Amino acid sequence: MSATVDSVQGFSPVPQSQWPDASKAKNCQMDACRKSFGLMGKGSNCYGCGRVCCSACLSQSMVIPGFVTSPSRPVCSYCAVAIAQAWEEQSNAAMRCRVLQHILTEQTSQLEELTQKSSSLRDENEALLGVKRKLEVDIELLKMESSTSMRSHNNEASPPQLQRSASMITKFASPTTTTGSSVDASASPQDLAKKKTQLDIREASLNEAKKKIAADNAKLVKERERVAEEESWILQELQGKAQVILHDHLVDxxxxxxxxxxxxxxxxxxxxxxxxxxxxxxxxxxxxxxxxxxxxxxxxxxxxxx
Ligand SMILES: [Zn+2]
Ligand SMILES: [Zn+2]
Missing domain, CATH: 1.20.5 (Single alpha-helices involved in coiled-coils or other helix-helix interfaces)
Known part of the structure:
Protein backbone atom coordinates (compact mmCIF):
# COMPACT_ATOMS: atom_id res chain seq x y z
CA MET A 1 0.00 0.00 0.00
CA SER A 2 2.64 2.55 -1.02
CA ALA A 3 0.85 5.86 -0.89
CA THR A 4 1.45 7.64 -4.15
CA VAL A 5 -1.39 10.00 -3.36
CA ASP A 6 -0.20 12.76 -1.10
CA SER A 7 -3.49 13.68 0.54
CA VAL A 8 -6.14 11.33 1.83
CA GLN A 9 -9.84 12.00 1.60
CA GLY A 10 -11.53 12.01 5.02
CA PHE A 11 -8.67 13.40 7.08
CA SER A 12 -6.88 16.75 6.87
CA PRO A 13 -4.41 17.58 9.64
CA VAL A 14 -4.63 20.98 11.31
CA PRO A 15 -1.72 23.13 9.98
CA GLN A 16 1.05 23.79 12.49
CA SER A 17 0.45 27.56 12.28
CA GLN A 18 -2.94 26.99 13.91
CA TRP A 19 -1.67 24.78 16.74
CA PRO A 20 -2.11 26.12 20.31
CA ASP A 21 1.15 27.08 22.08
CA ALA A 22 2.23 23.91 23.96
CA SER A 23 4.40 25.87 26.39
CA LYS A 24 1.38 27.82 27.67
CA ALA A 25 -0.91 24.78 28.28
CA LYS A 26 -1.44 23.86 31.92
CA ASN A 27 -3.27 20.55 31.38
CA CYS A 28 -3.50 17.69 28.88
CA GLN A 29 -6.29 18.70 26.49
CA MET A 30 -7.66 15.15 26.10
CA ASP A 31 -11.07 15.13 27.84
CA ALA A 32 -10.54 11.71 29.38
CA CYS A 33 -7.13 12.72 30.85
CA ARG A 34 -6.88 16.40 31.84
CA LYS A 35 -3.53 15.66 33.54
CA SER A 36 -1.90 18.74 34.97
CA PHE A 37 1.57 19.51 33.62
CA GLY A 38 2.74 21.18 36.88
CA LEU A 39 6.01 23.11 36.98
CA MET A 40 8.34 20.64 35.26
CA GLY A 41 6.14 18.72 32.82
CA LYS A 42 5.10 20.20 29.50
CA GLY A 43 2.72 18.87 26.83
CA SER A 44 3.29 18.35 23.09
CA ASN A 45 1.00 18.96 20.09
CA CYS A 46 -0.82 16.12 18.36
CA TYR A 47 0.28 16.16 14.65
CA GLY A 48 -3.29 15.51 13.59
CA CYS A 49 -5.48 17.95 15.49
CA GLY A 50 -2.82 20.12 17.20
CA ARG A 51 -4.25 19.46 20.68
CA VAL A 52 -1.68 19.74 23.49
CA CYS A 53 -1.41 16.32 25.16
CA CYS A 54 0.59 14.57 27.87
CA SER A 55 3.12 11.90 26.80
CA ALA A 56 0.72 9.08 27.73
CA CYS A 57 -1.99 10.49 25.45
CA LEU A 58 0.54 10.88 22.57
CA SER A 59 1.82 7.30 22.77
CA GLN A 60 0.82 6.41 19.16
CA SER A 61 2.80 7.41 16.12
CA MET A 62 1.52 7.53 12.49
CA VAL A 63 2.36 8.78 9.01
CA ILE A 64 0.19 11.89 8.65
CA PRO A 65 -1.95 12.16 5.49
CA GLY A 66 -0.53 14.98 3.37
CA PHE A 67 3.02 14.30 4.68
CA VAL A 68 3.72 10.83 3.30
CA THR A 69 7.42 11.51 2.75
CA SER A 70 7.92 12.44 6.42
CA PRO A 71 8.41 9.80 9.16
CA SER A 72 5.61 8.83 11.57
CA ARG A 73 4.57 11.48 14.05
CA PRO A 74 2.91 11.28 17.50
CA VAL A 75 -0.89 11.58 17.43
CA CYS A 76 -3.68 11.55 20.02
CA SER A 77 -6.01 8.56 20.30
CA TYR A 78 -8.82 10.35 18.39
CA CYS A 79 -6.54 11.17 15.46
CA ALA A 80 -5.00 7.67 15.49
CA VAL A 81 -8.44 6.16 14.84
CA ALA A 82 -9.37 8.76 12.19
CA ILE A 83 -6.03 8.46 10.33
CA ALA A 84 -6.12 4.65 10.37
CA GLN A 85 -9.61 4.76 8.90
CA ALA A 86 -8.53 7.25 6.22
CA TRP A 87 -5.57 5.06 5.18
CA GLU A 88 -7.85 2.03 5.08
CA GLU A 89 -10.29 3.84 2.78
CA GLN A 90 -7.50 4.91 0.49
CA SER A 91 -6.22 1.36 0.33
CA ASN A 92 -9.71 0.14 -0.64
CA ALA A 93 -9.98 2.84 -3.28
CA ALA A 94 -6.61 1.82 -4.74
CA MET A 95 -7.77 -1.80 -4.80
CA ARG A 96 -10.99 -0.86 -6.60
CA CYS A 97 -8.93 1.19 -9.02
CA ARG A 98 -6.76 -1.83 -9.83
CA VAL A 99 -9.81 -4.07 -10.29
CA LEU A 100 -11.37 -1.56 -12.67
CA GLN A 101 -8.07 -1.24 -14.54
CA HIS A 102 -8.03 -5.02 -14.94
CA ILE A 103 -11.63 -5.06 -16.22
CA LEU A 104 -10.79 -2.30 -18.68
CA THR A 105 -7.82 -4.25 -20.01
CA GLU A 106 -9.98 -7.34 -20.45
CA GLN A 107 -12.69 -5.42 -22.25
CA THR A 108 -10.14 -3.80 -24.54
CA SER A 109 -8.81 -7.19 -25.59
CA GLN A 110 -12.36 -8.44 -26.10
CA LEU A 111 -13.01 -5.45 -28.31
CA GLU A 112 -9.90 -6.22 -30.36
CA GLU A 113 -11.05 -9.80 -30.74
CA LEU A 114 -14.49 -8.64 -31.87
CA THR A 115 -12.95 -6.24 -34.37
CA GLN A 116 -10.85 -9.05 -35.85
CA LYS A 117 -13.85 -11.37 -36.01
CA SER A 118 -15.88 -8.67 -37.67
CA SER A 119 -13.26 -8.06 -40.33
CA SER A 120 -12.86 -11.78 -41.05
CA LEU A 121 -16.64 -12.05 -41.37
CA ARG A 122 -16.51 -9.21 -43.85
CA ASP A 123 -13.87 -11.10 -45.87
CA GLU A 124 -15.98 -14.23 -45.94
CA ASN A 125 -18.95 -12.15 -46.94
CA GLU A 126 -16.94 -10.80 -49.89
CA ALA A 127 -15.93 -14.33 -50.87
CA LEU A 128 -19.56 -15.44 -50.78
CA LEU A 129 -20.57 -12.54 -52.96
CA GLY A 130 -17.90 -13.64 -55.46
CA VAL A 131 -19.31 -17.17 -55.48
CA LYS A 132 -22.80 -15.80 -55.99
CA ARG A 133 -21.68 -13.72 -58.99
CA LYS A 134 -19.97 -16.79 -60.51
CA LEU A 135 -23.14 -18.83 -60.06
CA GLU A 136 -25.15 -16.12 -61.76
CA VAL A 137 -22.77 -16.21 -64.71
CA ASP A 138 -23.06 -20.01 -64.84
CA ILE A 139 -26.82 -19.77 -64.90
CA GLU A 140 -26.72 -17.22 -67.71
CA LEU A 141 -24.51 -19.61 -69.69
CA LEU A 142 -26.89 -22.48 -69.01
CA LYS A 143 -29.83 -20.39 -70.17
CA MET A 144 -27.98 -19.55 -73.39
CA GLU A 145 -27.14 -23.21 -73.92
CA SER A 146 -30.75 -24.11 -73.33
CA SER A 147 -31.90 -21.63 -75.96
CA THR A 148 -29.51 -22.96 -78.62
CA SER A 149 -30.32 -26.46 -77.29
CA MET A 150 -28.60 -28.48 -80.05
CA ARG A 151 -26.27 -30.08 -77.54
CA SER A 152 -25.85 -33.70 -76.65
CA HIS A 153 -27.67 -34.79 -73.51
CA ASN A 154 -24.39 -35.86 -71.93
CA ASN A 155 -24.01 -32.40 -70.50
CA GLU A 156 -24.23 -33.61 -66.90
CA ALA A 157 -21.14 -32.22 -65.27
CA SER A 158 -22.30 -30.49 -62.11
CA PRO A 159 -20.66 -27.13 -61.65
CA PRO A 160 -17.88 -27.24 -59.05
CA GLN A 161 -19.09 -23.95 -57.58
CA LEU A 162 -21.96 -25.73 -55.84
CA GLN A 163 -19.63 -27.87 -53.75
CA ARG A 164 -17.33 -24.98 -53.05
CA SER A 165 -20.13 -22.73 -51.87
CA ALA A 166 -21.56 -25.46 -49.68
CA SER A 167 -18.27 -25.77 -47.84
CA MET A 168 -18.25 -22.03 -47.41
CA ILE A 169 -21.63 -22.08 -45.69
CA THR A 170 -20.34 -24.38 -42.97
CA LYS A 171 -17.73 -21.76 -42.15
CA PHE A 172 -20.53 -19.51 -41.04
CA ALA A 173 -21.29 -21.28 -37.84
CA SER A 174 -22.89 -18.82 -35.38
CA PRO A 175 -20.11 -16.65 -33.98
CA THR A 176 -19.40 -17.05 -30.27
CA THR A 177 -20.69 -14.13 -28.28
CA THR A 178 -18.44 -12.52 -25.74
CA THR A 179 -20.08 -11.26 -22.60
CA GLY A 180 -18.68 -8.15 -20.99
CA SER A 181 -18.01 -8.26 -17.29
CA SER A 182 -20.16 -5.95 -15.22
CA VAL A 183 -18.65 -3.11 -13.22
CA ASP A 184 -20.08 -1.26 -10.26
CA ALA A 185 -19.95 2.09 -12.05
CA SER A 186 -20.98 4.12 -9.00
CA ALA A 187 -17.90 2.92 -7.16
CA SER A 188 -15.42 3.85 -9.92
CA PRO A 189 -13.57 7.16 -10.20
CA GLN A 190 -15.00 9.51 -12.80
CA ASP A 191 -12.51 8.93 -15.60
CA LEU A 192 -12.76 5.16 -15.31
CA ALA A 193 -16.53 5.40 -15.51
CA LYS A 194 -16.25 7.58 -18.58
CA LYS A 195 -13.88 5.13 -20.26
CA LYS A 196 -16.18 2.28 -19.44
CA THR A 197 -19.15 4.09 -20.97
CA GLN A 198 -17.14 4.66 -24.15
CA LEU A 199 -16.19 0.99 -24.24
CA ASP A 200 -19.83 -0.01 -23.74
CA ILE A 201 -20.89 2.22 -26.64
CA ARG A 202 -18.20 0.76 -28.88
CA GLU A 203 -19.15 -2.76 -27.91
CA ALA A 204 -22.80 -2.05 -28.64
CA SER A 205 -22.01 -0.71 -32.10
CA LEU A 206 -19.76 -3.68 -32.78
CA ASN A 207 -22.56 -6.04 -31.77
CA GLU A 208 -24.84 -4.12 -34.12
CA ALA A 209 -22.36 -4.58 -36.97
CA LYS A 210 -22.03 -8.26 -36.13
CA LYS A 211 -25.81 -8.70 -36.29
CA LYS A 212 -25.93 -6.98 -39.67
CA ILE A 213 -23.18 -9.19 -41.08
CA ALA A 214 -24.94 -12.31 -39.79
CA ALA A 215 -28.17 -11.15 -41.43
CA ASP A 216 -26.33 -10.52 -44.72
CA ASN A 217 -24.84 -13.99 -44.54
CA ALA A 218 -28.24 -15.57 -43.97
CA LYS A 219 -29.54 -13.71 -47.02
CA LEU A 220 -26.59 -14.91 -49.09
CA VAL A 221 -27.13 -18.51 -48.03
CA LYS A 222 -30.79 -18.31 -49.00
CA GLU A 223 -29.94 -16.69 -52.30
CA ARG A 224 -27.38 -19.37 -53.06
CA GLU A 225 -29.90 -22.13 -52.28
CA ARG A 226 -32.35 -20.50 -54.65
CA VAL A 227 -29.69 -20.24 -57.36
CA ALA A 228 -28.66 -23.89 -56.91
CA GLU A 229 -32.27 -24.96 -57.19
CA GLU A 230 -32.76 -22.92 -60.35
CA GLU A 231 -29.55 -24.34 -61.77
CA SER A 232 -30.57 -27.97 -61.27
CA TRP A 233 -33.99 -27.21 -62.69
CA ILE A 234 -32.43 -25.69 -65.81
CA LEU A 235 -30.12 -28.69 -66.18
CA GLN A 236 -33.09 -31.05 -66.06
CA GLU A 237 -35.02 -28.98 -68.55
CA LEU A 238 -31.99 -28.88 -70.81
CA GLN A 239 -31.61 -32.64 -70.74
CA GLY A 240 -35.28 -33.16 -71.48
CA LYS A 241 -35.20 -30.75 -74.39
CA ALA A 242 -32.03 -32.31 -75.80
CA GLN A 243 -33.63 -35.76 -75.76
CA VAL A 244 -36.80 -34.53 -77.44
CA ILE A 245 -34.81 -32.73 -80.12
CA LEU A 246 -32.58 -35.74 -80.66
CA HIS A 247 -35.57 -38.02 -81.00
CA ASP A 248 -37.29 -35.66 -83.47
CA HIS A 249 -34.14 -35.46 -85.54
CA LEU A 250 -33.76 -39.23 -85.60
CA VAL A 251 -37.35 -39.65 -86.76
CA ASP A 252 -36.83 -37.01 -89.47
ZN1 LIG B 1 -5.14 14.74 17.79
ZN1 LIG C 1 -3.13 13.14 28.65
Whole structure:
Protein backbone atom coordinates (compact mmCIF):
# COMPACT_ATOMS: atom_id res chain seq x y z
CA MET A 1 0.00 0.00 0.00
CA SER A 2 2.64 2.55 -1.02
CA ALA A 3 0.85 5.86 -0.89
CA THR A 4 1.45 7.64 -4.15
CA VAL A 5 -1.39 10.00 -3.36
CA ASP A 6 -0.20 12.76 -1.10
CA SER A 7 -3.49 13.68 0.54
CA VAL A 8 -6.14 11.33 1.83
CA GLN A 9 -9.84 12.00 1.60
CA GLY A 10 -11.53 12.01 5.02
CA PHE A 11 -8.67 13.40 7.08
CA SER A 12 -6.88 16.75 6.87
CA PRO A 13 -4.41 17.58 9.64
CA VAL A 14 -4.63 20.98 11.31
CA PRO A 15 -1.72 23.13 9.98
CA GLN A 16 1.05 23.79 12.49
CA SER A 17 0.45 27.56 12.28
CA GLN A 18 -2.94 26.99 13.91
CA TRP A 19 -1.67 24.78 16.74
CA PRO A 20 -2.11 26.12 20.31
CA ASP A 21 1.15 27.08 22.08
CA ALA A 22 2.23 23.91 23.96
CA SER A 23 4.40 25.87 26.39
CA LYS A 24 1.38 27.82 27.67
CA ALA A 25 -0.91 24.78 28.28
CA LYS A 26 -1.44 23.86 31.92
CA ASN A 27 -3.27 20.55 31.38
CA CYS A 28 -3.50 17.69 28.88
CA GLN A 29 -6.29 18.70 26.49
CA MET A 30 -7.66 15.15 26.10
CA ASP A 31 -11.07 15.13 27.84
CA ALA A 32 -10.54 11.71 29.38
CA CYS A 33 -7.13 12.72 30.85
CA ARG A 34 -6.88 16.40 31.84
CA LYS A 35 -3.53 15.66 33.54
CA SER A 36 -1.90 18.74 34.97
CA PHE A 37 1.57 19.51 33.62
CA GLY A 38 2.74 21.18 36.88
CA LEU A 39 6.01 23.11 36.98
CA MET A 40 8.34 20.64 35.26
CA GLY A 41 6.14 18.72 32.82
CA LYS A 42 5.10 20.20 29.50
CA GLY A 43 2.72 18.87 26.83
CA SER A 44 3.29 18.35 23.09
CA ASN A 45 1.00 18.96 20.09
CA CYS A 46 -0.82 16.12 18.36
CA TYR A 47 0.28 16.16 14.65
CA GLY A 48 -3.29 15.51 13.59
CA CYS A 49 -5.48 17.95 15.49
CA GLY A 50 -2.82 20.12 17.20
CA ARG A 51 -4.25 19.46 20.68
CA VAL A 52 -1.68 19.74 23.49
CA CYS A 53 -1.41 16.32 25.16
CA CYS A 54 0.59 14.57 27.87
CA SER A 55 3.12 11.90 26.80
CA ALA A 56 0.72 9.08 27.73
CA CYS A 57 -1.99 10.49 25.45
CA LEU A 58 0.54 10.88 22.57
CA SER A 59 1.82 7.30 22.77
CA GLN A 60 0.82 6.41 19.16
CA SER A 61 2.80 7.41 16.12
CA MET A 62 1.52 7.53 12.49
CA VAL A 63 2.36 8.78 9.01
CA ILE A 64 0.19 11.89 8.65
CA PRO A 65 -1.95 12.16 5.49
CA GLY A 66 -0.53 14.98 3.37
CA PHE A 67 3.02 14.30 4.68
CA VAL A 68 3.72 10.83 3.30
CA THR A 69 7.42 11.51 2.75
CA SER A 70 7.92 12.44 6.42
CA PRO A 71 8.41 9.80 9.16
CA SER A 72 5.61 8.83 11.57
CA ARG A 73 4.57 11.48 14.05
CA PRO A 74 2.91 11.28 17.50
CA VAL A 75 -0.89 11.58 17.43
CA CYS A 76 -3.68 11.55 20.02
CA SER A 77 -6.01 8.56 20.30
CA TYR A 78 -8.82 10.35 18.39
CA CYS A 79 -6.54 11.17 15.46
CA ALA A 80 -5.00 7.67 15.49
CA VAL A 81 -8.44 6.16 14.84
CA ALA A 82 -9.37 8.76 12.19
CA ILE A 83 -6.03 8.46 10.33
CA ALA A 84 -6.12 4.65 10.37
CA GLN A 85 -9.61 4.76 8.90
CA ALA A 86 -8.53 7.25 6.22
CA TRP A 87 -5.57 5.06 5.18
CA GLU A 88 -7.85 2.03 5.08
CA GLU A 89 -10.29 3.84 2.78
CA GLN A 90 -7.50 4.91 0.49
CA SER A 91 -6.22 1.36 0.33
CA ASN A 92 -9.71 0.14 -0.64
CA ALA A 93 -9.98 2.84 -3.28
CA ALA A 94 -6.61 1.82 -4.74
CA MET A 95 -7.77 -1.80 -4.80
CA ARG A 96 -10.99 -0.86 -6.60
CA CYS A 97 -8.93 1.19 -9.02
CA ARG A 98 -6.76 -1.83 -9.83
CA VAL A 99 -9.81 -4.07 -10.29
CA LEU A 100 -11.37 -1.56 -12.67
CA GLN A 101 -8.07 -1.24 -14.54
CA HIS A 102 -8.03 -5.02 -14.94
CA ILE A 103 -11.63 -5.06 -16.22
CA LEU A 104 -10.79 -2.30 -18.68
CA THR A 105 -7.82 -4.25 -20.01
CA GLU A 106 -9.98 -7.34 -20.45
CA GLN A 107 -12.69 -5.42 -22.25
CA THR A 108 -10.14 -3.80 -24.54
CA SER A 109 -8.81 -7.19 -25.59
CA GLN A 110 -12.36 -8.44 -26.10
CA LEU A 111 -13.01 -5.45 -28.31
CA GLU A 112 -9.90 -6.22 -30.36
CA GLU A 113 -11.05 -9.80 -30.74
CA LEU A 114 -14.49 -8.64 -31.87
CA THR A 115 -12.95 -6.24 -34.37
CA GLN A 116 -10.85 -9.05 -35.85
CA LYS A 117 -13.85 -11.37 -36.01
CA SER A 118 -15.88 -8.67 -37.67
CA SER A 119 -13.26 -8.06 -40.33
CA SER A 120 -12.86 -11.78 -41.05
CA LEU A 121 -16.64 -12.05 -41.37
CA ARG A 122 -16.51 -9.21 -43.85
CA ASP A 123 -13.87 -11.10 -45.87
CA GLU A 124 -15.98 -14.23 -45.94
CA ASN A 125 -18.95 -12.15 -46.94
CA GLU A 126 -16.94 -10.80 -49.89
CA ALA A 127 -15.93 -14.33 -50.87
CA LEU A 128 -19.56 -15.44 -50.78
CA LEU A 129 -20.57 -12.54 -52.96
CA GLY A 130 -17.90 -13.64 -55.46
CA VAL A 131 -19.31 -17.17 -55.48
CA LYS A 132 -22.80 -15.80 -55.99
CA ARG A 133 -21.68 -13.72 -58.99
CA LYS A 134 -19.97 -16.79 -60.51
CA LEU A 135 -23.14 -18.83 -60.06
CA GLU A 136 -25.15 -16.12 -61.76
CA VAL A 137 -22.77 -16.21 -64.71
CA ASP A 138 -23.06 -20.01 -64.84
CA ILE A 139 -26.82 -19.77 -64.90
CA GLU A 140 -26.72 -17.22 -67.71
CA LEU A 141 -24.51 -19.61 -69.69
CA LEU A 142 -26.89 -22.48 -69.01
CA LYS A 143 -29.83 -20.39 -70.17
CA MET A 144 -27.98 -19.55 -73.39
CA GLU A 145 -27.14 -23.21 -73.92
CA SER A 146 -30.75 -24.11 -73.33
CA SER A 147 -31.90 -21.63 -75.96
CA THR A 148 -29.51 -22.96 -78.62
CA SER A 149 -30.32 -26.46 -77.29
CA MET A 150 -28.60 -28.48 -80.05
CA ARG A 151 -26.27 -30.08 -77.54
CA SER A 152 -25.85 -33.70 -76.65
CA HIS A 153 -27.67 -34.79 -73.51
CA ASN A 154 -24.39 -35.86 -71.93
CA ASN A 155 -24.01 -32.40 -70.50
CA GLU A 156 -24.23 -33.61 -66.90
CA ALA A 157 -21.14 -32.22 -65.27
CA SER A 158 -22.30 -30.49 -62.11
CA PRO A 159 -20.66 -27.13 -61.65
CA PRO A 160 -17.88 -27.24 -59.05
CA GLN A 161 -19.09 -23.95 -57.58
CA LEU A 162 -21.96 -25.73 -55.84
CA GLN A 163 -19.63 -27.87 -53.75
CA ARG A 164 -17.33 -24.98 -53.05
CA SER A 165 -20.13 -22.73 -51.87
CA ALA A 166 -21.56 -25.46 -49.68
CA SER A 167 -18.27 -25.77 -47.84
CA MET A 168 -18.25 -22.03 -47.41
CA ILE A 169 -21.63 -22.08 -45.69
CA THR A 170 -20.34 -24.38 -42.97
CA LYS A 171 -17.73 -21.76 -42.15
CA PHE A 172 -20.53 -19.51 -41.04
CA ALA A 173 -21.29 -21.28 -37.84
CA SER A 174 -22.89 -18.82 -35.38
CA PRO A 175 -20.11 -16.65 -33.98
CA THR A 176 -19.40 -17.05 -30.27
CA THR A 177 -20.69 -14.13 -28.28
CA THR A 178 -18.44 -12.52 -25.74
CA THR A 179 -20.08 -11.26 -22.60
CA GLY A 180 -18.68 -8.15 -20.99
CA SER A 181 -18.01 -8.26 -17.29
CA SER A 182 -20.16 -5.95 -15.22
CA VAL A 183 -18.65 -3.11 -13.22
CA ASP A 184 -20.08 -1.26 -10.26
CA ALA A 185 -19.95 2.09 -12.05
CA SER A 186 -20.98 4.12 -9.00
CA ALA A 187 -17.90 2.92 -7.16
CA SER A 188 -15.42 3.85 -9.92
CA PRO A 189 -13.57 7.16 -10.20
CA GLN A 190 -15.00 9.51 -12.80
CA ASP A 191 -12.51 8.93 -15.60
CA LEU A 192 -12.76 5.16 -15.31
CA ALA A 193 -16.53 5.40 -15.51
CA LYS A 194 -16.25 7.58 -18.58
CA LYS A 195 -13.88 5.13 -20.26
CA LYS A 196 -16.18 2.28 -19.44
CA THR A 197 -19.15 4.09 -20.97
CA GLN A 198 -17.14 4.66 -24.15
CA LEU A 199 -16.19 0.99 -24.24
CA ASP A 200 -19.83 -0.01 -23.74
CA ILE A 201 -20.89 2.22 -26.64
CA ARG A 202 -18.20 0.76 -28.88
CA GLU A 203 -19.15 -2.76 -27.91
CA ALA A 204 -22.80 -2.05 -28.64
CA SER A 205 -22.01 -0.71 -32.10
CA LEU A 206 -19.76 -3.68 -32.78
CA ASN A 207 -22.56 -6.04 -31.77
CA GLU A 208 -24.84 -4.12 -34.12
CA ALA A 209 -22.36 -4.58 -36.97
CA LYS A 210 -22.03 -8.26 -36.13
CA LYS A 211 -25.81 -8.70 -36.29
CA LYS A 212 -25.93 -6.98 -39.67
CA ILE A 213 -23.18 -9.19 -41.08
CA ALA A 214 -24.94 -12.31 -39.79
CA ALA A 215 -28.17 -11.15 -41.43
CA ASP A 216 -26.33 -10.52 -44.72
CA ASN A 217 -24.84 -13.99 -44.54
CA ALA A 218 -28.24 -15.57 -43.97
CA LYS A 219 -29.54 -13.71 -47.02
CA LEU A 220 -26.59 -14.91 -49.09
CA VAL A 221 -27.13 -18.51 -48.03
CA LYS A 222 -30.79 -18.31 -49.00
CA GLU A 223 -29.94 -16.69 -52.30
CA ARG A 224 -27.38 -19.37 -53.06
CA GLU A 225 -29.90 -22.13 -52.28
CA ARG A 226 -32.35 -20.50 -54.65
CA VAL A 227 -29.69 -20.24 -57.36
CA ALA A 228 -28.66 -23.89 -56.91
CA GLU A 229 -32.27 -24.96 -57.19
CA GLU A 230 -32.76 -22.92 -60.35
CA GLU A 231 -29.55 -24.34 -61.77
CA SER A 232 -30.57 -27.97 -61.27
CA TRP A 233 -33.99 -27.21 -62.69
CA ILE A 234 -32.43 -25.69 -65.81
CA LEU A 235 -30.12 -28.69 -66.18
CA GLN A 236 -33.09 -31.05 -66.06
CA GLU A 237 -35.02 -28.98 -68.55
CA LEU A 238 -31.99 -28.88 -70.81
CA GLN A 239 -31.61 -32.64 -70.74
CA GLY A 240 -35.28 -33.16 -71.48
CA LYS A 241 -35.20 -30.75 -74.39
CA ALA A 242 -32.03 -32.31 -75.80
CA GLN A 243 -33.63 -35.76 -75.76
CA VAL A 244 -36.80 -34.53 -77.44
CA ILE A 245 -34.81 -32.73 -80.12
CA LEU A 246 -32.58 -35.74 -80.66
CA HIS A 247 -35.57 -38.02 -81.00
CA ASP A 248 -37.29 -35.66 -83.47
CA HIS A 249 -34.14 -35.46 -85.54
CA LEU A 250 -33.76 -39.23 -85.60
CA VAL A 251 -37.35 -39.65 -86.76
CA ASP A 252 -36.83 -37.01 -89.47
CA UNK A 253 -33.56 -38.62 -90.54
CA UNK A 254 -35.16 -42.05 -90.74
CA UNK A 255 -38.00 -40.75 -92.84
CA UNK A 256 -35.57 -38.92 -95.11
CA UNK A 257 -33.34 -41.96 -95.47
CA UNK A 258 -36.27 -44.25 -96.26
CA UNK A 259 -37.60 -41.81 -98.89
CA UNK A 260 -34.13 -41.51 -100.44
CA UNK A 261 -33.67 -45.29 -100.59
CA UNK A 262 -37.08 -45.77 -102.11
CA UNK A 263 -36.28 -43.14 -104.68
CA UNK A 264 -32.85 -44.66 -105.41
CA UNK A 265 -34.23 -48.18 -105.82
CA UNK A 266 -36.98 -46.89 -108.07
CA UNK A 267 -34.34 -45.19 -110.25
CA UNK A 268 -32.18 -48.31 -110.31
CA UNK A 269 -35.18 -50.30 -111.21
CA UNK A 270 -35.97 -47.95 -114.05
CA UNK A 271 -32.35 -48.02 -115.26
CA UNK A 272 -32.33 -51.82 -115.24
CA UNK A 273 -35.57 -51.87 -117.13
CA UNK A 274 -34.13 -49.52 -119.75
CA UNK A 275 -30.91 -51.51 -120.01
CA UNK A 276 -32.80 -54.73 -120.49
CA UNK A 277 -35.12 -53.22 -123.10
CA UNK A 278 -32.16 -51.61 -125.01
CA UNK A 279 -30.63 -55.09 -125.31
CA UNK A 280 -33.94 -56.17 -126.75
CA UNK A 281 -34.23 -58.75 -124.11
CA UNK A 282 -37.52 -60.05 -123.01
CA UNK A 283 -39.33 -58.46 -120.08
CA UNK A 284 -37.16 -58.15 -116.93
CA UNK A 285 -36.58 -61.26 -115.10
CA UNK A 286 -39.20 -61.78 -112.36
CA UNK A 287 -36.47 -63.26 -110.16
CA UNK A 288 -34.41 -60.03 -110.45
CA UNK A 289 -37.35 -57.90 -109.46
CA UNK A 290 -38.00 -60.05 -106.42
CA UNK A 291 -34.37 -59.76 -105.31
CA UNK A 292 -34.44 -56.00 -105.76
CA UNK A 293 -37.60 -55.62 -103.68
CA UNK A 294 -36.18 -57.83 -100.93
CA UNK A 295 -33.02 -55.69 -100.92
CA UNK A 296 -35.14 -52.56 -100.63
CA UNK A 297 -37.15 -54.00 -97.74
CA UNK A 298 -33.98 -54.98 -95.87
CA UNK A 299 -32.61 -51.47 -96.24
CA UNK A 300 -35.76 -49.91 -94.87
CA UNK A 301 -35.90 -52.38 -91.98
CA UNK A 302 -32.24 -51.65 -91.14
CA UNK A 303 -32.86 -47.92 -91.04
CA UNK A 304 -35.97 -48.29 -88.91
CA UNK A 305 -34.06 -50.17 -86.26
CA UNK A 306 -31.63 -47.26 -85.86
ZN1 LIG B 1 -5.14 14.74 17.79
ZN1 LIG C 1 -3.13 13.14 28.65
Missing amino acids: LKALAIAQIEKDTAELHEQLRQLLSSKESPAPNAQHEKELKALQKNHIAEIKTL
